Amino acid sequence: MPSSEQEPQQVGIEALKNHIRTHKIDVCLWCTRVLTMLCTFLHLFPIFGNPQSAYNKALIANAATSALRLHQRQPRMTPSRETFQAILLEDSCHYLIYSLIFMYVSPFTLVLVPIFCFSLIHFASYSLTLLDTIGQNSWWGARLLISLVELQSRKILSLIALTEILLMPFSFILLFLSRAGLLTPFLYSQFLIMRYKSQRNPYTRNMFRDCRAFFEDIAARPSTPQFIKVIIMSVIQFICKFAPPLPAQNAQ
Known part of the structure; x- marks a missing residue:
């Protein structure tokens, strides 16, 4: 009787081992995302170690995640213009560049928010895959937390x-x-343009639209002083000049 009760668990663990062997890159991505979240936590709450070191390690872990994901999306890279353009369209390339930009900037906590949040979402999603591999009813507490995410x-x-x-x-x-280099704003603006043009993630583009609608609403209110209206509309027009054209499928 005891052996029959233990059999499903043994099957689940073996299935997990087989899954790890056959999905090595996915498991590595899961690990680097865990490391990104852990280093972000240690930067915010330096229980031990140097918070600046934790900040840099979080960016390095995110760069590793982005590089692995880029390898998955573009496994065959050839030295051609088409390949380079295809790489620049990948979200993973965007955040590889993001990590490199801020790796040479003095620690600024807000920088870690996007990479922590992305790691959390993908960590939760793949953790559910691992739990399903072990067994449908395993670790119900972890499943509840994953469902909340x-x-x-x-x-x-x-x-x-x-x-x-x-x-x-x-x-x-x-x-x-004097906490960033002269090229930092320029490089980050290029990153932001790439995020705006992202074909897989429209959230940055939608957020720009929502922000514009919010500030235009403020400018249209009768209670808003005239000089504030002028500033708001001037800033909106200035930013819109840098908005890149979108592919036909995204512009519709």
């Missing part, structure tokens, strides 16, 4: 998009505070 995934993605936008003016502030 998945239910809030749209809000988390919107938070990521808002943070991406807010980091643009902050990059100039960091420059004036």
